Each structure stands twice: as structure tokens, then as C-alpha cells.
Amino acid sequence: MNNGGSVLQWAHQRNYTVTWLAEQLGYSRQRLSDALHQNDISPALSKVLFEQFTLRVIPTYKVVEHPNGKTRRMGKQHHQRAVGKRGRKPGSGHGVRPSKLDPHTQEIMQLLQGGMTQREIARRYGTTPSNLHDWLKKRGLI
Structure with a gap:
């Protein structure tokens, strides 16, 4: 063996x-x-x-x-993996990525200016409040 x-x-x-x-x-x-x-x-x-x-x-x-x-x-050559643990290239988790909220940017901004809370907006668009908040932050909308 x-x-x-x-x-x-x-x-x-x-x-x-x-x-x-x-x-x-x-x-x-x-x-x-x-x-x-x-x-x-x-x-x-x-x-x-x-x-x-x-x-x-x-x-x-x-x-x-x-x-x-x-x-x-x-003795054994160890190579660095081309992808991270979750299957993405290292460093690919940073920056702005396309989101399902992107097509609704104008509507979301109007709702925020109209006084609707982020929680209510998130519920309306089928996402979480924290996801909506992060999306707004990454795009510089808040």
C-alpha cells in the first residue's frame, strides 16, 4: 500500500x-x-x-x-487555490454587484423621500431590511 x-x-x-x-x-x-x-x-x-x-x-x-x-x-508542492472556499475568486466579494433592486432605484428613492421606512420598502421588494440598507450604502444613496 x-x-x-x-x-x-x-x-x-x-x-x-x-x-x-x-x-x-x-x-x-x-x-x-x-x-x-x-x-x-x-x-x-x-x-x-x-x-x-x-x-x-x-x-x-x-x-x-x-x-x-x-x-x-x-517535498510536496502545495499550490494556491484559484478560487476561495465558496467557489469565488479571492477578492471578488468587494464592490458593487448587480442586484435585483437595481431596476427599482428611482422608485425606492421616491419612497424614501416620501417617508416610507426601509423595513416597509424591503418588504415591498421581497428583501431584508439589512440587505436594502447595504444596497443603499454601496450605491451612495444614503
Whole structure:
């Protein structure tokens, strides 16, 4: 056995779940799943797999200790993801984006000037008061 995929295959053959494996090894399910699926095997994980299940898995990187006491991972190239956790490019959450309120800008401004509250306007256009407030702020209307 030489990689995370073979560990997953071994577990599947024995009807073990990743959650059960994680509990036996003392890892979180997400951390173990990521490590095995991405073949990102640390020396510590390799050791624990051998001690618990006598599975020999080759680490894909080693931890090197520097004289200043810090450690760092060597050997496996880690690339930065092109998108953030929620599927957007980093930094794309800033600035003005199109909104369902944009076509109603004139009407909303007339209602505000007429004395209607933001809560009433938000209800009328099917949004929340905080969303309406943020929309007005981002467009410099208040």
C-alpha cells in the first residue's frame, strides 16, 4: 500500500467509513478525508496507520526542523487555490454587484423621500431590511 487511495480502497473492502477510521486514529473526519483523497500523507499519519492497522503508507512529504525551532513541510508542492472556499475568486466579494433592486432605484428613492421606512420598502421588494440598507450604502444613496 503506498498512497491514500489504496487506504480508502482497503477501508471500503472492509466496510469501514472514513468517519470510523478517523475516530480510531484520533483525526477529524474532514482532515483524514482530505489527506487520503489528496494523497497528502504526513509522516505522523503514516505512523498512526501502521500502528493501528499495520498499513504501510509512504509519506508524501517530510517535516524538516530548522535551527530556529520552526518546522516546515518539504517535498510536496502545495499550490494556491484559484478560487476561495465558496467557489469565488479571492477578492471578488468587494464592490458593487448587480442586484435585483437595481431596476427599482428611482422608485425606492421616491419612497424614501416620501417617508416610507426601509423595513416597509424591503418588504415591498421581497428583501431584508439589512440587505436594502447595504444596497443603499454601496450605491451612495444614503
